Amino acid sequence: MIYVIDHNDSFTFNLVHLLALYDDVVVSNYKKIDKSYIKKSHLVVFSPGPGHPKNYTETISLYKSIKNNKKILGVCLGFQIILYSEKAKIIPKKYIQHGYKSNVKVNNLSLIFKNNTTFSVANYNSLKLLEPFKSEEINITMRDTENNIAMALENINKNIFGFQFHPDSFLTKKGKFLVQKIIFT
DSSP states (O other), rough: EEEEEHHHHHHHHHHHOOOOOOOEEEEETTTOOOHHHHHHHSEEEEEEOOSGGGHHHHHHHHHHHHTTTTEEEEEHHHHHHHHHHHHHHEEEEEEEEEEEEEEEOOOOOOSSSTTTTEEEEEEEEEEEEOOOOOOOOOOEEEEETTTOOOOEEEEETTTTEEEBBBBTTTTTTTTHHHHHHHTOO
16 A cells, blocks of 8 residues: 655645556545554655645654655655755755756666666756755755756665656656656665
8 A cells, every 4th residue: 555645735646646556545634644554555655735844744753753664755845855854955946847847867876767867857846955965864866957956866775765856747758667666666
């Protein structure tokens, strides 16, 4: 089972439909997290959502409590929540990108995606990771080819993954492949 934590975003159910291709999916609002679903799930997904990750203390607490024993995927806001929970600073981007198509390139820190592979992806965000960011927990594994912004993260040993972009958007050409790699890693 895949357990999705919904941050009240219109894209949450696009993501749910994509995930449902691979397993049963249960969704709960971030203010009503069900611990029994956490126990049953093999993947916990932090959905996109509005605002800054600092405003989602329930999800931050959940991340910290499960990061060593559950596979986690964060998408957009969920990606930012993971980074923020790891002491990163999340700041406004110079330009808001909603429905913006860009390319991301995999770097040599990724253990699940091939180095130098480029993916066409959809961005719906106004925040970004402030760099430099140093962490023993998290590697930034994909970057935007236009401006080098962090676009994916992973820690394969702890099963922590994240995408700043939306793999569920029709603008992301290999979204199914990207999600499959996380689910079956």
